[in-house]
Amino acid sequence: MASLTISDLHKSFGSVEVLKGIDLEAQSGEFIALVGPSGCGKSTLLAMIAGLESVTSGEIRIGDRLVNSVAPKDRDIAMVFQSYALYPTMTVEENMRFGMESRGIPKAEQKEAIERVSALLQIGALMRRKPGQLSGGQRQRVAMGRALVRDPLLFLFDEPLSNLDAKLRVDMRTEIKKLHHRVGKTTVYVTHDQIEAMTLASRIAVMDRGEVQQFDEPETIYNRPVNMFVAGFMGSPSMNFLPSEIAVDAGKPVVAFTNNGETAKLPIVGDQHADLRPGQKVMFGVRPEHFALHRGDEDRVVGELSAEVEVVEPTGAETMATLRVGDQEVTARFQPDAAPREGQIARLAVDMAKISLFDAETEQLV
Structure with a gap:
C-alpha cells in the first residue's frame, strides 16, 4: 500500500x-x-x-x-x-x-x-x-x-x-x-x-x-x-435555505425572517455562532430531517414555525413534504405515521442544534 x-x-x-x-x-x-x-x-x-x-x-x-x-x-x-x-x-x-x-x-x-x-x-x-x-x-x-x-x-x-x-x-x-x-x-x-x-x-x-x-x-x-455550495450539494434532498437576519429577542440571539406577513424568530443555540451580530444578514440552513410536527413536548431546543403543506410524497420508509414558508419552498422529511396532510397549515418544530448559518454575502459558514 x-x-x-x-x-x-x-x-x-x-x-x-x-x-x-x-x-x-x-x-x-x-x-x-x-x-x-x-x-x-x-x-x-x-x-x-x-x-x-x-x-x-x-x-x-x-x-x-x-x-x-x-x-x-x-x-x-x-x-x-x-x-x-x-x-x-x-x-x-x-x-x-x-x-x-x-x-x-x-x-x-x-x-x-x-x-x-x-x-x-x-x-x-x-x-x-x-x-x-x-x-x-x-x-x-x-x-x-x-x-x-x-x-x-x-x-x-x-x-x-x-x-x-x-x-x-x-x-x-x-x-x-x-x-x-x-x-x-x-x-x-x-x-x-x-x-x-x-x-x-x-x-x-x-x-x-x-x-x-x-x-x-x-x-x-x-x-x-x-459553505452554501457544500451544504446544498451534499444531502438528498438538499439543505433548505431561508434569507434571514440576526436579531435579539428577550436578550437572546435569534434568527428572524418573514413568514406569512409575520416575523418568525427562532432561537440560536450552542457556541458555534458566538460571533454573530444583530442586523447581520444570513442564510438560515436546515436539512429536511430536522423538521418535525410540533407536539409541544419536545425534549430538545427547537424553534416553532408555521407552514402551508403544498405537496406530500409518500416513499414507503419515509414521507417527503413540500411546504411554503413565506415566499420560500422548503422540503421536510417525516416518518410516515407523523407526516402532515396536503393543504394543512402545519406547526413545525425545527431542531436548532442542527441548523447552519451562512453569511449572506460570502456564503461561508458563520
Whole structure:
C-alpha cells in the first residue's frame, strides 16, 4: 500500500484553468471520494493521478515517489472505468490475464492471481464467457477483477456505477465497500453521486469550479458544511435555505425572517455562532430531517414555525413534504405515521442544534 499526496496542483487547457491549486492527501489504505457537479474538474484530477493528463504545475506523489513525469504503466496503479473497457473478443479469463501477460508475469503467478480474484469477486463461473454475454453488474465485476489481479499500490475508480440501474448500483456499492475492506488498498473514487461518496469514502473532497471546497469525513461535511455550495450539494434532498437576519429577542440571539406577513424568530443555540451580530444578514440552513410536527413536548431546543403543506410524497420508509414558508419552498422529511396532510397549515418544530448559518454575502459558514 502507499499514500497519495497532491500539492498545489494546477491544470490548464490553453487559457482555461481547470484545476486551481489542489491540495489533497490520501493516507495508506484510505478510501477517498472526489465528488462534485459535471465540469468541476474531478475526472481531470483522476486522469492526472493516473498519468493520462499532464501536470501544468504542482506535484503528485505516490508514496514518496514524485510521479509527475512517470508513464501510466510505471505508476503501479489500476483504474476501473465507467465504460468497463473490456476487450469484446476476449473471454473473462483472457481479459483478466491480458495485462499480466503484457508485463511478462509468469503463467503460474497469472493462474494464482486469477483464481484468487475470481473467488473474491465470485465470478469463477463466468470465466469462459465474453463481455457481450454478461450483465452490467457482471461486467463491472470483471473490470474490477482485471484491476485487482495487478495488486497495485493505488486503485482509481472513474464513476464505475453510472451505467447501472438503481438497484444494481446499490448492490455494487456494497460490493465495492466489502472489497476495500478485504484488500485495504488506497483508493480514489470519482462520482457525481453524493450518496455513493457518503456511503463509501473515509474522507470526501467536494469540488466545484476546479477547487476543493471541503475535504473531510462524511459526517463532518454533512453536519458542518463550510459553505452554501457544500451544504446544498451534499444531502438528498438538499439543505433548505431561508434569507434571514440576526436579531435579539428577550436578550437572546435569534434568527428572524418573514413568514406569512409575520416575523418568525427562532432561537440560536450552542457556541458555534458566538460571533454573530444583530442586523447581520444570513442564510438560515436546515436539512429536511430536522423538521418535525410540533407536539409541544419536545425534549430538545427547537424553534416553532408555521407552514402551508403544498405537496406530500409518500416513499414507503419515509414521507417527503413540500411546504411554503413565506415566499420560500422548503422540503421536510417525516416518518410516515407523523407526516402532515396536503393543504394543512402545519406547526413545525425545527431542531436548532442542527441548523447552519451562512453569511449572506460570502456564503461561508458563520
